[in-house]
Amino acid sequence: MTAHPTLRPEPKPGILGITPYKPGKATAEGVAHPVKLSGNENILGCSPMAREAYVGAVGELNVYPDGRGTTLRNAIAERYRIEPERLVLGCGTDEILHLINQTFLEPGDNIVQGQYAFGAYGIGARACQAEVRSAAEPNYRLDVDLILELVDERTKLVFVTNPANPTGTFNTEAELVRLHQGLPPNVVLVIDAAYAEFCTDPTFTDGLDLARDAENIIVTHTFSKLHGLAALRVGWAYAPGPIADAIDRIRPPFNVSIPALEAAVAALADTEFQAKSLAHIEQWRPWLSQQLGGLGLNVTPSGANFILVEFPKTPGKTAAEAEVFLARHGLIVRGVANYGLPGHLRITLGLEEHNRALVAALAEFLAAR
Ligand SMILES: Cc1ncc(COP(=O)(O)O)c(C=O)c1O
Numbered sequence: 001m002t003a004h005p006t007l008r009p010e011p012k013p014g015i016l017g018i019t020p021y022k023p024g025k026a027t028a029e030g031v032a033h034p035v036k037l038s039g040n041e042n043i044l045g046c047s048p049m050a051r052e053a054y055v056g057a058v059g060e061l062n063v064y065p066d067g068r069g070t071t072l073r074n075a076i077a078e079r080y081r082i083e084p085e086r087l088v089l090g091c092g093t094d095e096i097l098h099l100i101n102q103t104f105l106e107p108g109d110n111i112v113q114g115q116y117a118f119g120a121y122g123i124g125a126r127a128c129q130a131e132v133r134s135a136a137e138p139n140y141r142l143d144v145d146l147i148l149e150l151v152d153e154r155t156k157l158v159f160v161t162n163p164a165n166p167t168g169t170f171n172t173e174a175e176l177v178r179l180h181q182g183l184p185p186n187v188v189l190v191i192d193a194a195y196a197e198f199c200t201d202p203t204f205t206d207g208l209d210l211a212r213d214a215e216n217i218i219v220t221h222t223f224s225k226l227h228g229l230a231a232l233r234v235g236w237a238y239a240p241g242p243i244a245d246a247i248d249r250i251r252p253p254f255n256v257s258i259p260a261l262e263a264a265v266a267a268l269a270d271t272e273f274q275a276k277s278l279a280h281i282e283q284w285r286p287w288l289s290q291q292l293g294g295l296g297l298n299v300t301p302s303g304a305n306f307i308l309v310e311f312p313k314t315p316g317k318t319a320a321e322a323e324v325f326l327a328r329h330g331l332i333v334r335g336v337a338n339y340g341l342p343g344h345l346r347i348t349l350g351l352e353e354h355n356r357a358l359v360a361a362l363a364e365f366l367a368a369r
Pocket of ligand 1: 039040091092093094095118161164165192194221222223224230233234235
């Protein structure tokens with residue numbers, strides 16, 4: 001082999017320009033057991049039935065899972081009354097979002113999303129050398145018309161999060177219908193419904209009904225939030241048959257592990273845990289929003305298991321300083337400057353004692369001179 005001292009491996013163009021996804025912090029300096037309210041996880045844990053199923057899978061660690069995840073596929077299909085062959089299972093929604101980008105995007109194509117869109121969409125698109133177009137979100141809410149304005153002949157995917165992360169806001173069924181109707185038929189509307197189970201507003205939809213008869217809608221769901229199985233990484237997509245078939249061609253064959261598949265099946269059957277999780281959010285979301293509003297903070301109305309809170313710009317009272325103050329009090333919340341929201345914090349709803357501690361700590365923070 002001739003030596004080529006000037007040649008070295010180079011990632012393809014654009015990769016090194018990608019800002020990596022920043023997960024919520026999990027530690028607080030000097031605090032032994034902080035409360036993590038930065039990851040939008042299920043504060044109640046997970047279904048006891050799921051845990052039992054996970055432990056029960058310990059005897060199968062030497063074998064590969066069923067690559068089609070047939071049992072889980074059928075359980076999801078039955079529960080949501082959708083066709084099992086139109087489902088794609090993934091190692092979390094995260095993997096599915098990457099697979100969707102890889103399936104559709106060529107260099108020079110573009111995706112359209114909201115200004116505060118969940119970071120994973122853009123990362124996956126940039127990895128495909130596609131352009132990321134972000135429409136302004138007045139009042140922290142996706143605006144259908146502003147999204148449609150950015151769509152052109154190179155647009156392949158439009159991403160909507162419903163309810164959205166990190167804002168917590170949601171779009172109505174009528175708005176999603178209008179968005180879908182405004183898109184050319186070759187553009188895929190991806191509706192990420194990670195937090196959908198927490199939104200009980202009658203005008204809301206997770207998009208499954210819209211997707212049923214459409215040839216260009218994909219809806220994604222996750223077991224990480226309502227079901228509390230974030231550690232196991234299980235997500236799914238409901239897609240038109242030809243799209244599910246295309247995505248499946250590049251899906252890693254054994255992408256959902258046996259313990260994850262079995263726990264997810266059990267979680268889906270545990271309607272008691274699901275109801276308890278939703279009731280917890282419905283009890284504490286209005287309470288925390290009201291309490292923080294009472295302290296003079298702006299809280300964006302949320303349909304998810306977290307709230308977005310705006311802090312004053314006054315030195316000493318800012319979001320960044322509140323984040324540090326709360327961490328010192330053992331409460332880890334999420335700074336969202338990387339989403340273009342330096343004046344806000346995103347706070348996952350905690351247990352009663354966490355929520356009360358949070359209000360007390362913020363009252364102290366805001367009162368301090
Ligand atoms: C909007 C949104 N989509 C997708 C995900 C990823 O979900 P999963 O845990 O299934 O990968 C998250 C996780 O926080 C999210 O907030």
